[in-house]
Amino acid sequence: MGQAVSSVFSTTPFDQHRLIDTGDLEEARLRTSLVLDPHRLRLTSPGQKIRNQLDVLSCGRLSLLRLTWGAGVSVDPDGLSDYYLLVLPVKGQASFYFDGATLDVTPRTAFIISPGRRFHFTAGEDYEQVLLRLDAQAVHDAWCRLTGHDQAPPICFEAVMPAHAVGWQALAPMLQWVSRCAGQGASQLAGYAALLAQTEILVATTLLLHQPHNMAPHLWPAPPPRAPSAVRMAQTYLLDNLGEDLPVARVAAHCGLSVRRLQALFRDECGQSPLQWLRQQRLEAVRQSLLLQGRRAKVGETAMRFGFSHLGDFSKAYRQAFGETPQQTRDN
Incomplete structure (x- = not known):
């Protein structure tokens, strides 16, 4: 198996960038919806007490988030609007539901959720996840650079990204770089603006080249013809x-x-x-x-x-x- 997903963020200073820390279920739903998409949130076991924490670190247009609930919850956002969400489990377990299939989540598997794709999930009380938010525009721009086209088609990635797979092995070093840069003050990052923009494109390009998706056959030349x-x-x-x-x-x-x-x-x-x-x-x-x-x-x-x-x-x-x-x- 490859490098555990959680190890990429072992030194990320999430605690210094806390945006939400609440024990109120409705407040947790409303405030998290301002950062991500609106969603339905409920406890899976009545009588539990929630402790929702959300840390948000910025790296140019990329966002790195850490999200916990401290209780068993069911989260149903319907789908994402105009961004991709790379789900990186840090600890605990959850079950994601895509297109009628159930996918069990562990810290050795990442997931990527594409805009418009219907999904929901349930998480255990000890479940913790890091999220990388990537604008759909970045994937659009990366596609156009790779193909030379002026427009990009809707791109839907295969959801599962195991830690031993090529996609994760290619992406992990860039996530470590994002982790180092994220959360620094604007004055500190001023000299890195162009580099951060390139980092966003590089993340999108890596996903297009290494993570299976619906348009992958259009990126590569047709396979060689069979022998005459x-x-x-x-x-x-x-x-x-x-x-x-x-x-x-x-x-x-x-x-x-x-x-x-x-x-x-x-x-x-x-x-x-x-x-x-x-x-x-x-x-x-x-x-x-x-x-x-x-x-x-x-x-x-x-x-x-x-x-x-x-x-x-x-x-x-x-x-x-x-x-x-x-x-x-x-x-x-």
Whole structure:
């Protein structure tokens, strides 16, 4: 598993930037709605006492928030308006509900909620989360920079971001930088205004490149086409006659190609010549046979059965391909 989500914020001075500290449920809902979106808030167990705390640190247009309730709660905001919310659990447990699915939240999994996506969640009394608020405009601008387009389509990210995933590993160092910058006075940050703006774009760009989303296929070139039918025909012919001595001219004739054309197609599609490709398939076949038969196998006979007539050359090629001798493969 990767770095725990909570460790990114272990030194962030949240306590110095407290905006809300209340034991009143309705006050907690109203004041939090001024920072985030309006939402419904209720206790999951009657008789509990809430202790809502909200800390807000700014880093340019990015906002870093820490939010706790001190009681089991149900939170239903319907959806977000014009921003993305990266949910970073610090401790405790919660359950998020997206599109009819239930996702259990732990400090080893982050979530990203996209604008307009319907969700709600329940949290235990010890649940604590850090939130990164990212304007939708930043994702729009990052998309336009990546694609060269003037407009960005609505982008909805896959919600779950496990701590071992590429998206989190790419994002965590930037969150540490945001954590260092957040909450400093405006005079201290004056010299960093341009850098903070770039940080916002970099966070958005990292999400677009590393976190799955509905428009990801449009960011990348189309996958390479499948091998031409002539190459597939040649490969099938070679595999069907794996133990025979097959001159390239015979294979080319079988496919209705010149030798030069067949070799060019193999170089383009496989990065090697037909005979190099054939030798690799033969080596793989020998290896599978030795693994299957074990000590009952005779290395020389097996090699010759798959088209190797020079055992010295075979042994050398085998060791180069697999890092061990044929006898070691057989005896393991």
